[in-house]
Amino acid sequence: MQKGMTKVALFGIDGGTLALVEQWKEELPTLKRIMEGGVYGEMLSTVPPMTCPAWACMFTGKNPGKLGMYDFLSFDLNRAKSRVVDSTDYSSVSLWKILNSYGKSVGLLNVPITYPPHKVDGFMVCGLGAPETVGVKYTYPPELKGELNQIVGGYEITVSVLLALYNQEDKCLKNSNEVLRKRVLAAKHLINNYPSDFFACVFLISDVIQHYFWRYMDESHPKHIVDSKYKNVIKDTYKKIDQAIGELILELPSDTNIIITSDHGFGACHGGFVLNKWLEENGYLKFNRSMHLGNINKGLRSIRDLLLAHLSPQLVHNIIKILPQGVADRINTSGEAKDDAFNLYYNVDWDKTRAYAVGTASGGIYI
Numbered sequence: 001m002q003k004g005m006t007k008v009a010l011f012g013i014d015g016g017t018l019a020l021v022e023q024w025k026e027e028l029p030t031l032k033r034i035m036e037g038g039v040y041g042e043m044l045s046t047v048p049p050m051t052c053p054a055w056a057c058m059f060t061g062k063n064p065g066k067l068g069m070y071d072f073l074s075f076d077l078n079r080a081k082s083r084v085v086d087s088t089d090y091s092s093v094s095l096w097k098i099l100n101s102y103g104k105s106v107g108l109l110n111v112p113i114t115y116p117p118h119k120v121d122g123f124m125v126c127g128l129g130a131p132e133t134v135g136v137k138y139t140y141p142p143e144l145k146g147e148l149n150q151i152v153g154g155y156e157i158t159v160s161v162l163l164a165l166y167n168q169e170d171k172c173l174k175n176s177n178e179v180l181r182k183r184v185l186a187a188k189h190l191i192n193n194y195p196s197d198f199f200a201c202v203f204l205i206s207d208v209i210q211h212y213f214w215r216y217m218d219e220s221h222p223k224h225i226v227d228s229k230y231k232n233v234i235k236d237t238y239k240k241i242d243q244a245i246g247e248l249i250l251e252l253p254s255d256t257n258i259i260i261t262s263d264h265g266f267g268a269c270h271g272g273f274v275l276n277k278w279l280e281e282n283g284y285l286k287f288n289r290s291m292h293l294g295n296i297n298k299g300l301r302s303i304r305d306l307l308l309a310h311l312s313p314q315l316v317h318n319i320i321k322i323l324p325q326g327v328a329d330r331i332n333t334s335g336e337a338k339d340d341a342f343n344l345y346y347n348v349d350w351d352k353t354r355a356y357a358v359g360t361a362s363g364g365i366y367i
Contacts, residue, residue, distance in 0.1 A: 007256045011245045012111070012202035013238075014051055015210050016262030018042045024235055030246035034258060045264040048364070051128065051207060052085060054263035055112045060092040067092055069113075072129075075358040075366065077350075082358060086129055087114050096120050099198050107196035109187055110157065110204065112263075122196045125155075125186070128204055132157050151189050152182040159208045169230055172212065176205040176237070184244045191251045199252070203244065209237045210266045218268050275357035275365060286352035 018040075025032040034040075046054045046064055053069040064070045068091045073082045096106040096118065105122040108114060115130035117140040125148065130138035138157070139145040148155040156179045163172035180203070187201050215221040216230040249258060279285035348356070355367050 007196075007253055008198050008259065009249070009252050009256050010198070010200040010259040010261060011248070012055070012200065013206050013241055013260065013262050014112070014202060014204045015207035015264060015266050016260075017210075017265040017267075018262075019265070020234070020238060024238060027235070027239055028242040030242045030249070031260065034260060038258075040260075042265075043262070049264035051204075051263055052113050055202070056090060058261070058263065059095045059111070060090060061095075062092045070364055071358065073358055077366075084129065085113065087116055087118065087126075089113075094118070096122075096124075096198070104197040105195075107190055107194055107199040109190060109199075109201040110183060111200055111202050112204070123190060123194050125190070126157070127202055128158055130157055148186050148189070152185045154182075155186060156182055159205055169213070172208075173233065176209060177240070180205055180240055180244060184247060187248050188251050191248065201248065203241050206237055206241055210234055214266065214268065221268055222270055279355055279357060279365070284353070284355040286349040287347045288349045 021028060021031055021035075025035065046057050048064075048070065050071065052072045053064045053067060056069050057063060057067055060067055069085055069089050072084060074085045074089065075082050096108060097120075099106050100121045106120050106124075107122045108120075108124045110125060110127035112128035114124060115126035115138055117124040117126050117138060119140055123144055124140045125144065126138040130136070132138075137145065139148070145155070159172065159176045159179050163169070163175060183201070183203065191199065213230055213233045215223045216225060216228045217232075217234050218224060219226075245260070249256075252258075276285055280287070355365050357365050
C-alpha cells in the first residue's frame, strides 16, 4: 500500500432499506454513528431491483444491460433451457480485479454471485449462489473452506428459506441467528489473519427475513396478523446486523474508511403478475400442444427454479429426495431436467412465439 493510503471496508446489508434505518436509528448505534459522522443517502437500485443482478452491477459499475445479467436465471434459447447464473457470467472486469491490477489486496466474504471463486490477491469466500455440497470449492484459496469450517464449527452460506416457506418461522429465525454468528466469527478470523486493502462482507439474512416476515410488521398487508410475536423480527434483525458491523469495525485498523451499502430496498408486496400467462393470452407466447400436462410441469418447474434461485444445489437435492418418486426421477441433483418434460419452456412453439419471460421474479421479457 502506498504511503498515506488507508484501507476500505464495505459492509453490505442485502435488502437494506434506508427508511427503516432512519426510523430505527436510535436502536442502531453503529449505523447512527456512521450516518452522523459521514454522509449518506438513498441510492437507486438496478432494474430489476434484485440481489442478482444488483451486487454484480455494483462490483462492475455496469448496468444489467451492459453486464448481460438480469436475474438469477439465464436462458439458453438454443437449448430452450434455463440455468442459474454465476461468476462466469460477468462480462465486465470486477472491482477486485481492478484493485489487484493496482497492487491492492482484496478480501471478499459472502458477496452474492461470486461462485465459482476467482483467483485473487487476497481471499474470496463466495456467497449466495455457491453450492454448500461437500467437496465443492467455494473459497479462494481452496483450503480456506476447511479452515473456516473448523473455526466456526461448520461454515454456512445461506439461511434455509424452506423453513419460512413451510411456516417454520421459529426454526428459520434460529437458523438465521446461527448463520449470522458464524459469519461474524469468520469475518473476525479473516480480518485478523488475512489483512487486505479492501474488505467486503455482505449480510444476506436481512433479505431473507424481510421477504418472509414483512407481513407481520406491515399492518396494511393483506396477510398481516395483529399482535404477532414476529412483528419486531425485522427490526431485531437490523439491530443484530448493526451490532455485527460494530464488532467487525473494531477489528479493523482505526483509520479504515467504512462504506455501508445495499443492493435494493424493501416494501410491501400485495400481489403478483404472471408475465408468461399474459403473453400467452395475448398471442405472443405459443405452445405446441395441450397444456394440461404442461401446466402441471410448469408449476413444478416454477417451484424448482424458485428454490434454485435461493438455495444451493445440495439443498435442492435434499428437497428432491422427499418428493414423490415419479417427480424426483425427472430431476437430477443440480436441479436441471433429465428430460424435456421439465424444460422451463417445454411445449413452446418457438417458430410462432414472439416474446417470452424468463426469471424468478422480474427478469423481463425477451423478444
